[in-house]
Amino acid sequence: MSAVVHVTHEAINKVGGIGAVLAGLLTSKTYLSAFDRNILIGTLWPGDEQGEHRLGPHGDVLYSSMDSLYRSPLANRFRQIEQDYGVGIVYGRRKFHDKDTGITSNPEILLIDVSHVAEGPLGEMKFRLWKEFGLESGRYEHIYDYEQWVRVAQPAIQCLLAIGVGVNPLEPAVILAHEYMGVPTALAGTLDKGGGFRTVFYAHEIATMRRIVEGHAGHDTMFYNVMRRSIPQGHFVEDVFGPQDDYYKHGVVKCVRFFDGVFCVGDEVLRELRFMGPDFIHLDAQLAYNGVPHWRIDVDAKFHSRQKLQQYAMNLLGHKPDFVFSHVTRLVPSKGLWRDLRVLEHLEPLLLERDETAVLFVLSTEVPGRRGDDIRHMEQQYHWPVAHREGLPDLSHGEALYYQGVQEFNARSSKIKVVFINQFGFEQRFCGNRMPADMEFMDIRKGSDVEFGQSIYEPFGIAQVEPISFGGICIFSSVCGCEGFVRSVQGTAATPNVIVADYTELPDKSLRVEQLLTLGQPHRDAIEHTVAASVARQLIDRLPRTPEEFEPLIQRGFELASQMSWDAVAANYVVPGILRASKAHRLRQIA
Secondary structure, three states: OOEEEEEOOOOOOOOOHHHHHHHHHOOOHHHHHHOOEEEEEEEOOOOOOOHHHOOOOOEEEEEEHHHOEEOOOOHHHHHHHHHHHOOEEEEEEEOEEOOOOOOEEOOEEEEEEOOOOOHHHHHHHHHHHHHHHOOOHHHOOOOHHHHHHHHHHHHHHHHHHHOOOOOOOOOOEEEEEEOHHHHHHHHHHHHOOOOOEEEEEEEOOOHHHHHHHHHOOOHHHHHHHHHHHHHHHOOOHHHHHOOOOOOHHHHHHHHHHHOOEEEEOOHHHHHHHHOOOHHHOOOOEEEOOOOOOOOOOOHHHHHHHHHHHHHHHHHHHOOOOOEEEEEEOOOOHHHOHHHHHHHHHHHHHHHHHHOOOEEEEEEOOOOOOOOHHHHHHHHHHHOOOOOOOEOOOOEOHHHHHHHHHHHHHHHHOOOEEEEEEOOOOOOHHHHOOOOOOOOOHHHHHHHOOEEEEOOOOOOOOHHHHHHHHHOOEEEEEOOOHHHHHHHHHHOOOOOOOEEEEOOOOOOOOOOOHHHHOOOOHHHHHHHHHHHHHHHHHHHHHHOOOOHHHHHHHHHHHHHHHHHOOHHHHHHHHHHHHHHHHHHHHHHHHHO
């Protein structure tokens, strides 16, 4: 097959999970060998680099009317599209490189500036989206996040045709719509009369379900029980939770029922997709887990990184802990950070019995990175990050709320301390002079004994399983997509590298849907304490204490991660799914 098109807001800047997926696939030998061309399409963000740097430090700009760069022989075609649709176009290439494998790829990049679009073609596009797919732009066009992706759709398809993509219906290009952002462009490809495009929705989440889970006090405990009980009864999300069309992402994702295929990054995401409505029950949807980085290290390398972390704890707290825990994450409600503290509350007396100590490093922030000078000033003035003060450059509002829980826990605990590092980067120039001079970010991945990740909503969770390759024990919720991937790889055999916390397990299995809907924070609190106690008991028995105990964790972790690599994901899920989607439309026509 010739071409795959990725439509995403992370075409240039890696922001989160979609950027990790692109980096994984575009440096996968298996994926790259299957397709001749890869094209990334996105919007031109305000404040982006200019001129030669429009496509980032590893980009090569071939065309940019805004910068008077016309190196592409397609300049005249691009200029005509700009005039027809009132857009600006940046076209070129960007390098993706995996320094560990040495694999490099240079996909094509198309960025569309939609700040001054022509109203005529845009109005026609919105009319066709409503007529053919029922997407009511009038409800959402005041939301720029919606509007910009509708504006991208038509010119993006015309640009693809200009560069020779989607021109042959016998060798169609497959458009991967990464989340709701790519849906309008994929729908525009479906409307193209040439028939040279097929469409796959890459579901990195189901936005409707995320909103419900995060917004209800019962969180995952309520939602997943309701969903599992409702689907067999023929009831779907709007039957149970009421109309959702006020939410623009819901309105967009409903149009996925017209796609040729769907990739779901986790088992629960696949169920959530089916829960969208009866039209989604028989939609061609499949699992396409995210890949997991894997590196082989030995016990000496593990101990080298671990000792750096222990020394950092010594510099901060005055003692060297026996165990080092970590949680590297975004500071958002879905990550369930309070659940870490609940596990530690139950772990504290178990460590007390053994006269052992531990530290949990939480790397999380909700604001851009602080200046190194500010960090060093806070470090000298009041011993950041052991202590914090509300207000920038230290704690933002959300960080202050989390730190309240940390303070309360640390005041009560003698054997475990939590250090909240609200800063990007994990090296001395970013995190202060008390961090060892040779510390690197990978040290917290390699050296950590335990990685927490007990999210209430987590479509996959790459961060939760990154330390597994280094022999870390990974603790994550049963609703995390990575749980299904681990289970599919390990089969029925248990692995000491993983502890699954199931916060959806109810003591009463007979509750009806209307009763499940009333599950709030008191019910969830009770379940969380029970589950946290179980996790703590499992953890105290699995923690390695000698080099001989570290060895099998490292070996088994690497074996697991190897089977969860991006090459494995490409071979078993993504490549077959794209090839199937490329044929689906033709097969439907024959049928």
